[in-house]
Amino acid sequence: MTIHLPSPETGARDQAPDQAPARTRAPRRGGRGGAGPWLVVPAVLLLGVFVVRPLLRTAELSLYASDIIGNPTRFVGLTNYGELLTDPGFVRVTLTTILIALLGTALAVTAALGAALLLRRRLPGGPAFSIVFSLPFAYSAASASAVFAGLYAPSVGILNVVLAGVGVEGPAWLSDPVAAIGAISIATGWYEFGFAFLVLTAAVRAVPPEVVEAAQLDGAGGWRLASRILVPIMRPSLLFLAVTGTISGLQTFAQIQVLTRGGPGGATTTVVFQLFQLAFGNGTPDFGRASVVAVVLVVLVTAVTVVQFRLLGGRES
Amino acid sequence: MLGVSAAARVAVVVVLAAVVAFPIYTSFVSALTVNGEIARHGLLPGLGSLTLANFAEVSRSVDLVPQYLVSIAVVTLQTLAQVATGALAAYALVFPRWRGKGLAFALVLLTLAIPGESIVIPNYELVSAIGLRDTVLGVALPYLAAGYPIFLLRQAFAGVPLEIWEASRLDGAGDLRSLVEVILPACRPEVTTAVVWSALSAWNGFFWPLLITDSSSSRTIQVGISQLAASEASDPSVLFAGTVLVVLPTMLLVVLAQRLLVNGLARGVLH
Numbered sequence: 001m002t003i004h005l006p007s008p009e010t011g012a013r014d015q016a017p018d019q020a021p022a023r024t025r026a027p028r029r030g031g032r033g034g035a036g037p038w039l040v041v042p043a044v045l046l047l048g049v050f051v052v053r054p055l056l057r058t059a060e061l062s063l064y065a066s067d068i069i070g071n072p073t074r075f076v077g078l079t080n081y082g083e084l085l086t087d088p089g090f091v092r093v094t095l096t097t098i099l100i101a102l103l104g105t106a107l108a109v110t111a112a113l114g115a116a117l118l119l120r121r122r123l124p125g126g127p128a129f130s131i132v133f134s135l136p137f138a139y140s141a142a143s144a145s146a147v148f149a150g151l152y153a154p155s156v157g158i159l160n161v162v163l164a165g166v167g168v169e170g171p172a173w174l175s176d177p178v179a180a181i182g183a184i185s186i187a188t189g190w191y192e193f194g195f196a197f198l199v200l201t202a203a204v205r206a207v208p209p210e211v212v213e214a215a216q217l218d219g220a221g222g223w224r225l226a227s228r229i230l231v232p233i234m235r236p237s238l239l240f241l242a243v244t245g246t247i248s249g250l251q252t253f254a255q256i257q258v259l260t261r262g263g264p265g266g267a268t269t270t271v272v273f274q275l276f277q278l279a280f281g282n283g284t285p286d287f288g289r290a291s292v293v294a295v296v297l298v299v300l301v302t303a304v305t306v307v308q309f310r311l312l313g314g315r316e317s
Numbered sequence: 318m319l320g321v322s323a324a325a326r327v328a329v330v331v332v333l334a335a336v337v338a339f340p341i342y343t344s345f346v347s348a349l350t351v352n353g354e355i356a357r358h359g360l361l362p363g364l365g366s367l368t369l370a371n372f373a374e375v376s377r378s379v380d381l382v383p384q385y386l387v388s389i390a391v392v393t394l395q396t397l398a399q400v401a402t403g404a405l406a407a408y409a410l411v412f413p414r415w416r417g418k419g420l421a422f423a424l425v426l427l428t429l430a431i432p433g434e435s436i437v438i439p440n441y442e443l444v445s446a447i448g449l450r451d452t453v454l455g456v457a458l459p460y461l462a463a464g465y466p467i468f469l470l471r472q473a474f475a476g477v478p479l480e481i482w483e484a485s486r487l488d489g490a491g492d493l494r495s496l497v498e499v500i501l502p503a504c505r506p507e508v509t510t511a512v513v514w515s516a517l518s519a520w521n522g523f524f525w526p527l528l529i530t531d532s533s534s535s536r537t538i539q540v541g542i543s544q545l546a547a548s549e550a551s552d553p554s555v556l557f558a559g560t561v562l563v564v565l566p567t568m569l570l571v572v573l574a575q576r577l578l579v580n581g582l583a584r585g586v587l588h
Contacts, residue, residue, distance in 0.1 A: 036413030036492040040421050043406035046462035049443075051428045054436035061438065111333065118330050123323075132334045134575050135341055138567035140521035142539040146560045147344045149546040150553035158343050158355050158553065165359065190340060194571075202579045222322065251434045254523045254539075258546045272434045272524070279438055280528055287438050294435040301432045 055298070062291035068284055080292045089266065090274070094296065097270040100185050101249025107189030109241050112196035113234075116204045117226050130201065137194025144191035145258035152183055152259065174260055177267035184255050184268055192248070196241050203237035204230065236312075243308040250300050271297050348372070348558040371558035375545065378555065381562065383534040384541040387453055388520060391537055394457040395519035400511050403466030408496045410467075411474040412482055422471070428464040434524055441528055451531045459525065463518070466511040473507035474500055510581035513570075520567065538563050 062080055064072030084090050115133045119126055139147070151159040152173035160170035171179035207230060215229045231238070253272040256262055262269035262277070269277075271293060277283070279290035347355055350366045358366075375381060409415075410422050440459045449455030477500055485499040501508055526537040533541075545559045571578065 037409050037415035037418070039405040039492060039496075040409035043402040043462040043467055044421055044424060046402060047424060047428050047464065050440060050459040050462075051431055051436060051464075052424070054439035054443075055431055057439035057442075058436060111337075115330070115333055115337075118326055118333070121326075123327060123330065129330055129334050131572060131575055132338050134571050134578065135568065136337065137578070138564050138571045140523065140539055140563075140567075142521075142523045142543045143560050143563045144340075146542045146546040146556060146563075147340045150344060150347070150556045150560075151340060153553055158347065161355065162339075162343075162360065190337070193337065198575075198578050198582065205579075247432065251432055253434065254543065257527070258543045275434070275437075276524075276528075279441075291438060294438065297432055297435045301435075302430065305430050 058291045058294045058298075061287050062289075062295050064288050066284075066286045066288040072288060076288070080289050084289060084292050084296075090293075092266070093269050093271060093274050094300075096181065096268065097250055097252065097272075098300075100181060100188065100252055100268075100270060101246050103181075103185035104188030104192060104249050104252075105242060105245030107185060108192035108196045108245060109238065111189070112193050112200050112241075113231070113238070115197055116200035117230060119201070120204050120230075133197045134194055136191050137198060139191045139194070141188075141191060141252075141254035142258060145187055145255045148183070148187040148190075148255075149258055175264050177264055180260055180264060180268050184252070184259060187255050187259065188249060188252060192245055196245070199237055199241055200234065203234040207233050239308070239311055243304060246304050247301050250297065250304070271300070344557040344560055347554045348561045350554070352552055352554040354554075371554045372562070374555045375558045375562070378548070379541050379545055379559070380534045380536075381538070381541060381559070384536055384538045385562075387456070387535060388538040390453045391456050391522070391526070392516050392519040394453070395460050396512060396515040398457070398461035399463045399466045399515040400508070402462040403470050403511060404496060404501060404508070406462075406467045407470035407474050408492065408500060410471050411477075412479075412495075412500075413492070425464050425467050425471075429468060437525060437528055440525070444529055450529055451535050453535070455529050456522075456526050456537065457519075460519065460522070463515065466515055469507055469511050469514070470504070473504040477503050506581060509577070513577070513582060517567070 061072055063075060063077060065074050065076045065080075067073045112133075115129075119130055119133075123129070136144070151157055154172065154175065157173070159173070163170040171182075173179050173183040211229065211233070212225065215225055251272050252270045253276065256268055256270050256273040257276070260268045262273050275290050275293040275297070278286045278293060343355060343360070346360070346362060348371050349368065350362045351368055351370070354362045354366050406421075406425070410418060410425075444450060444455045444458060449458060481499060481503065482495060485495045490498065521539065522537065523539045523543070527540045527543070530536045530540065533544075536544075542559050542563045545556055
């Protein structure tokens with residue numbers, strides 16, 4: 001009997017039986033031997049009912065007009081799409097969402113990259129700083145937004161009091177349209193910083209020491225070592241963070257719900273907040289048009305995912 | 318020369334840490350002092366102004382205790398169910414040979430790519446229709462299985478030498494016993510990562526719990542804190558006391574298990 005040892009790195013156990021047909025299978029005993037495949041049923045059933053079915057139902061709902069409690073009434077084809085996609089308000093909502101996603105992600109990833117690189121070598125108090133940089137990971141979008149609500153609050157907000165202390169006059173964070181987008185992006189970038197720091201710390205620690213030593217022997221130090229050697233090695237992690245950060249940014253909701261409710265004047269209304277207002281807001285629920293917004297979200301996220309695979313494919317080929 | 322560059326490095330780290338820690342420091346200090354203390358006396362308040370009144374106030378003004386219990390119940394349900402369904406599915410996707418295995422795994426990958434926020438309306442219809450609105454079960458139901466734990470455990474199980482599994486089968490163990498007594502113990506780090514991931518995503522959930530609950534006492538703590546932000550915006554100290562209570566469990570996790578998060582969660586997501 002030949003012993004087949006699959007490589008642990010490939011994870012390609014599926015292919016093993018085809019590649020090694022001579023390998024003997026474990027004997028089946030009693031009636032239990034055939035039970036294995038059925039263990040997938042609970043997960044597949046739940047994912048089918050609560051993920052796949054809703055996706056199809058959302059696509060269906062988007063083609064219907066809604067009655068006064070949100071239920072679909074009559075088939076209207078692509079009318080909902082036509083109305084929403086030609087509405088300058090919704091185009092603005094989409095662009096605002098993309099802007100907040102990119103700003104928040106850029107802020108989190110660049111700051112976390114700096115922090116992880118600075119802590120690569122031994123530093124007095126290094127482990128303590130490392131904990132401090134990880135702390136924002138403890139916050140959810142909702143709890144981070146609640147903290148920032150206290151910091152940004154008009155007249156009693158602490159941020160502008162502290163800024164005034166160092167001679168800076170802070171903006172009206174939540175009532176000025178431009179400042180409000182900045183305020184949302186800062187809150188988003190801050191709470192995403194924690195996860196980015198954890199991921200990039202793992203990536204920095206995974207860089208082989210020989211590589212760093214060889215580069216240092218060649219005279220690369222500090223900035224050049226970071227930009228020419230470390231950042232290229234960490235590229236998969238950076239790409240991963242850019243993609244996941246953008247995807248979660250495209251779904252920004254808690255920050256809007258807590259900090260601005262989409263205001264001032266709709267300046268911070270995001271795709272998911274729009275969906276929320278159409279389907280569950282104070283007005284008449286409109287599941288049809290809300291479903292169009294949901295489909296737009298799926299398309300946006302899918303586009304980012306496709307770009308991710310393109311970039312990963314380009315790296316590996 | 319080295320000393321100068323090291324000193325510069327320390328200086329940059331200190332500034333960056335101060336910026337990152339600012340929201341945490343000010344919210345904790347405000348929560349523990351009388352309202353307006355930072356505005357009056359700066360970032361270093363006098364010891365005389367320390368108080369627990371904000372915590373008393375916040376537990377009076379919202380249903381914080383029931384909301385905490387709801388959150389704990391949701392975390393327990395979702396974590397147990399996601400890890401159990403995930404381990405069973407991962408086992409079926411790795412060890413036995415069967416037709417449709419590739420299709421089932423493709424379904425798991427598909428669910429990973431679907432943004433959760435886009436499918437709430439049909440789930441809202443369904444959960445409402447079966448009478449589970451405003452209940453703990455209704456909050457947890459759509460999340461009893463999740464793609465990521467299945468994916469993570471499948472990768473881990475695929476790294477277990479097939480001989481170990483075959484040996485346990487030769488000993489007469491059924492599929493469930495092989496899974497529980499042989500495969501899971503061999504993948505302890507990844508199981509831990511799956512538990513932490515599921516628990517954190519359950520604890521942090523916001524959009525769905527907000528939609529599917531109506532009464533204050535059946536909301537999760539994340540929804541509770543968002544409503545506190547609306548009602549207490551003029552009194553940040555009380556709001557901050559609320560955020561301190563919400564964040565304490567996860568903050569303990571970060572402080573006590575940062576190494577685990579770096580080695581497990583951060584590296585695990587990079588597969």
